Amino acid sequence: MTEQAYNFAYLDEQTKRMIRRAILKALAVPGYQVPFASREMPMPYGWGTGGVQVSAATLTPEDRLKVIDQGADDTTNAVSIRKFFERTAGVATTEATQEATVIQTRHRIPEAELTEDQILVYQVPIPEPLRFLEPRETETRKMHSLQEYGLMHVKLYEDISQHGAISTAYAYPVRVAGRYVMDPSPIPKFDNPKMEMAAIQLFGAGREQRIYAVPPHTRVVSLDFEDYPFEATRADHVCDLCGAADSYLDEVIMDDAGGRMFVCSDTDYCHTRREAVA
Amino acid sequence: MYVAVKGGERAIENAHAWLAEERRGDTSVAELSLAQIREQLSLAVNRVMAEGSLYDPDLAALAIKQARGDLIEAIFLIRAYRTTLPRFGASRAVDTGAMACDRRISATFKDAPGGQVLGPTFDYTHRLLDFKLAAEGEVPPAPQAAPRGEPTPHITEFLGQEGLIQPEPESEAAPRDLTREPLEFPADRALRLQSLARGDEGFVLGMAYSTQRGYARNHAFVGELRIGRVAVEMDIPELGFAIEIGEVELTECETVNQFKGSKTEPPQFTRGYGLVFGQSERKAISMALVDRALRWQELGEDFLGAAAQDEEFVLSHCDNIQATGFLEHIKLPHYVDFQSELELVRKLRREAEERIAHREAAE
Numbered sequence: 001m002t003e004q005a006y007n008f009a010y011l012d013e014q015t016k017r018m019i020r021r022a023i024l025k026a027l028a029v030p031g032y033q034v035p036f037a038s039r040e041m042p043m044p045y046g047w048g049t050g051g052v053q054v055s056a057a058t059l060t061p062e063d064r065l066k067v068i069d070q071g072a073d074d075t076t077n078a079v080s081i082r083k084f085f086e087r088t089a090g091v092a093t094t095e096a097t098q099e100a101t102v103i104q105t106r107h108r109i110p111e112a113e114l115t116e117d118q119i120l121v122y123q124v125p126i127p128e129p130l131r132f133l134e135p136r137e138t139e140t141r142k143m144h145s146l147q148e149y150g151l152m153h154v155k156l157y158e159d160i161s162q163h164g165a166i167s168t169a170y171a172y173p174v175r176v177a178g179r180y181v182m183d184p185s186p187i188p189k190f191d192n193p194k195m196e197m198a199a200i201q202l203f204g205a206g207r208e209q210r211i212y213a214v215p216p217h218t219r220v221v222s223l224d225f226e227d228y229p230f231e232a233t234r235a236d237h238v239c240d241l242c243g244a245a246d247s248y249l250d251e252v253i254m255d256d257a258g259g260r261m262f263v264c265s266d267t268d269y270c271h272t273r274r275e276a277v278a
Numbered sequence: 279m280y281v282a283v284k285g286g287e288r289a290i291e292n293a294h295a296w297l298a299e300e301r302r303g304d305t306s307v308a309e310l311s312l313a314q315i316r317e318q319l320s321l322a323v324n325r326v327m328a329e330g331s332l333y334d335p336d337l338a339a340l341a342i343k344q345a346r347g348d349l350i351e352a353i354f355l356i357r358a359y360r361t362t363l364p365r366f367g368a369s370r371a372v373d374t375g376a377m378a379c380d381r382r383i384s385a386t387f388k389d390a391p392g393g394q395v396l397g398p399t400f401d402y403t404h405r406l407l408d409f410k411l412a413a414e415g416e417v418p419p420a421p422q423a424a425p426r427g428e429p430t431p432h433i434t435e436f437l438g439q440e441g442l443i444q445p446e447p448e449s450e451a452a453p454r455d456l457t458r459e460p461l462e463f464p465a466d467r468a469l470r471l472q473s474l475a476r477g478d479e480g481f482v483l484g485m486a487y488s489t490q491r492g493y494a495r496n497h498a499f500v501g502e503l504r505i506g507r508v509a510v511e512m513d514i515p516e517l518g519f520a521i522e523i524g525e526v527e528l529t530e531c532e533t534v535n536q537f538k539g540s541k542t543e544p545p546q547f548t549r550g551y552g553l554v555f556g557q558s559e560r561k562a563i564s565m566a567l568v569d570r571a572l573r574w575q576e577l578g579e580d581f582l583g584a585a586a587q588d589e590e591f592v593l594s595h596c597d598n599i600q601a602t603g604f605l606e607h608i609k610l611p612h613y614v615d616f617q618s619e620l621e622l623v624r625k626l627r628r629e630a631e632e633r634i635a636h637r638e639a640a641e
Contacts, residue, residue: 006362035460040361044354045603047610070614077610079286107614125607136590138463163626169618188618207600209460235621250613251620265614 009056009089015039019057019211023202026213031176032144033127033210041206048081048106049206051123055085055104058119058202064092066100071108071248071265078106097268107170109191111247111269114199116216122185124205127212129173129183149181152223160228169233175221176214184220190232190248195220237262242273301346315339324527324556325349329598330356331457331476333526333555350478350598357599361457368452370520372508374530374553376429379506381557384433386499386534392430397505398557433502434532434549443534443547444577463590470572470593474565475554477596483560485586485596486567494571494584498550501534505557529554531562535570540578548577568592 007013015037022036041049059065065085069078073095081104082093094100097112106123114120126132130140133151143149152173159167172189176182184192185203195201201214214220224230235249240261247269249262264270302309316323316339326338330353338356345351381397384390396402437443453468461473474482489495507527511520531552539545550570552562571586573579585591595601 010362012362012364035462037457037459040357040599042358044606045600046605046607047603049603070611074286075611076286076290079290083287106610107612125604137594138590164629165622165626167622167626169622170615186612186615188614190618207604233618233621233625235617248614249617251617265617 006088008061009059009085009091010042011039011053011056015053016057019053022211023054023057023213026202026211027200027215029180030214030218031174031180031182031212033205033212035209036211038206038209043080043084045207046125047077048104048123050204050208050211051104051106051121051206052081052084052204053206054121054202054204054211055102056089058102058121059085059089059091061089061091063101064094064099065089066094066097066103066268067105068103068108068110068266068268069106070250071110072267074267095268096272097266107186107188108248108265109187109194111244111264111266112272114197116198118199120197120199120201122187122201122203124183124185124203124208124210127183127203127205127208127210129171129181144180147179149175152181156223156225160225166224166228166230172230173223175223177218178221181223182212182214188234188248189222189230190234192220192222192230193232235262239264239270242270242277244270244273301344310343312336312339312343315342321557322347322349322352324558325479325561326352326356328555328558328561329353329476329478330360332356332360350602354599354602367512369523370511370513372510372526372528374504374508374528375432377504377506377508377528377530378425379430379504381505381559382430382502383504384500384502386501387433387436390431390433390436392426430504432532434534437501437534437547441546443549444537444543446549461593463593465589465593467569467573467576470589471551471553471565471569473593473596474552474568477565478598478601479558479561479564481596481598481601482564482568485571485592486564488584489567489571489586494574494582494587496535496537496570498533498535498567498570500563501532501549503529503531503559503563505529505559527556529556529558529562531559531566533563533566533570537577542578548573 019036022034026032026034038050038053041052043049043052055065065082067073067078067082069075072078085091086093097103097110101117102119102121103110104121104123109120128137128140130143130152133155134140134143156166159165168189170188171183171186172192174182174184174192174195184195195214196217196219198216200216203212222230235251237249238245239247239249241263244264247264247266250265252261252263254261316335319342322342323335323338326341326349327333327335330338330341337359338352341352341355342349344355379392379395381399382392382395384394434443438445454466456469456472465473505527507525509522510524510526512523513520533550535548535550537543537546537548548570550566552565552569554562554565568586571584572589572592574581574587581587
């Protein structure tokens with residue numbers, strides 16, 4: 001079968017309509033996980049099928065798409081997903097954060113501030129922030145409906161009593177619009193404060209069949225305690241390529257002697273800064 | 279100086295080219311045809327059709343060829359393909375009572391109308407490697423008997439006539455569709471059976487085996503196992519009646535389980551049910567055992583805490599496409615979350631060392 005045999009952005013219009021309804025519901029109830037009839041995609045579950053379905057339902061032919069994984073445009077799975085939409089939707093793509101209208105991401109929020117003309121689509125492995133405290137979906141849905149989040153606070157408290165600090169470094173739980181506790185997907189907690197943004201944030205979990213959202217300018221609070229306030233942490237270095245002191249850094253091993261260098265995980269941010277200097 | 283690795287795209291293309299070469303193998307050996315796979319690896323084809331939820335032996339053979347014989351990968355190819363197919367409608371429920379049986383056995387009655395028909399089974403073969411097969415050899419034709427003219431009745435019907443087996447409620451309502459709606463709990467029996475029918479054979483087998491070993495034990499007799507072809511009929515609105523649109527091969531298993539009665543039900547036999555595309559009897563029997571274990575609530579039995587009784591556990595984990603995708607995703611880059619863990623562990627270690635040093639200084 002040729003690519004032309006598939007509909008724009010792969011999914012048929014009925015499926016997109018179903019996903020769009022889930023997205024609208026998610027935006028209307030910020031942080032609430034909306035069940036949706038996730039489809040089998042031509043890429044494995046766990047490899048971004050939720051994000052891909054949300055992007056497919058969101059894209060229009062005029063859109064300009066950016067895909068990042070770990071902040072980078074050139075990681076293999078980002079390349080693969082970008083290529084998928086180039087083939088099935090024929091949309092323009094870009095690596096420049098500011099030029100993109102839809103950005104699909106895994107594990108990062110771009111460093112550059114996003115605007116109200118942009119949509120950020122997250123790939124989500126486990127949408128349920130309470131999952132590792134309570135494995136049963138039937139129970140966690142009840143806990144959300146009753147706002148029974150004590151278990152999460154006890155977990156954070158036990159971290160402090162055992163380690164002297166909250167030992168959650170990524171997928172750090174947030175409370176959205178004062179109501180639902182939400183998993184921000186496995187972004188480093190460094191990115192959490194950026195979630196109060198002008199752009200629409202959509203979260204797609206394909207295997208778990210859930211979509212949730214944060215509308216623009218919605219209050220997103222990282223859970224903490226008064227005496228142990230939330231802290232957005234990063235490696236205590238500057239980028240060895242562009243000198244940025246405000247970006248999230250990847251650590252790269254350089255030699256057998258333990259030599260290391262630190263570079264921006266957001267490749268477009270790093271590149272843009274180096275271009276500006278040159 | 280370190281330069282961010284570019285060329286992910288070329289690496290992917292080259293990897294796929296190598297994959298294609300490996301799939302073909304030594305080119306001095308003749309290439310497999312789809313017909314060879316379909317005819318000579320038919321049980322693999324059956325499994326791919328069953329767990330791929332698409333009855334098409336030729337496509338299943340193609341998927342097996344493309345997947346280099348990795349059946350879960352082949353099932354994945356079929357699933358991804360079927361989801362793009364338009365739906366014209368639903369067939370009528372197939373009548374397995376009218377099945378043209380190749381195989382039909384009962385472990386509960388020595389003989390019954392329709393008889394015991396072994397059919398093409400591995401049962402009672404001695405598992406000795408047949409080295410004659412290593413050299414190509416013609417197989418002599420198997421002996422033939424006249425086919426049975428009349429339909430073969432279900433064994434459980436005989437128990438039903440005496441009221442000894444729990445009757446299943448009949449319903450004309452369209453069941454929920456696992457592939458069109460999100461799976462939500464509690465799931466009804468129709469949904470559970472859909473899920474088990476496409477569930478991983480190994481997983482369902484393991485769950486079934488666990489019930490036999492005492493994790494929610496409910497001793498099952500194979501009341502009947504039948505394999506054969508049934509007609510698929512569909513109502514055509516323009517015609518106003520149903521026409522036969524094809525035939526499918528199915529394996530059906532009904533187990534008969536002892537049941538001492540509960541607060542709500544009198545003592546009687548109960549049923550576990552398995553129905554799978556193709557000749558897939560290990561899967562059909564496993565499915566029937568797990569189906570029966572999952573019925574504890576409706577029959578007023580106790581929940582014994584066994585995995586096979588736990589609908590959410592079984593249904594959330596039996597799909598091998600979901601499971602393998604999520605399992606294998608940990609191969610993807612996780613630099614960013616790992617980096618945040620690195621920073622955290624370094625910080626915690628630093629603080630712990632400071633605490634120890636502080637304590638030692640005080641002593």
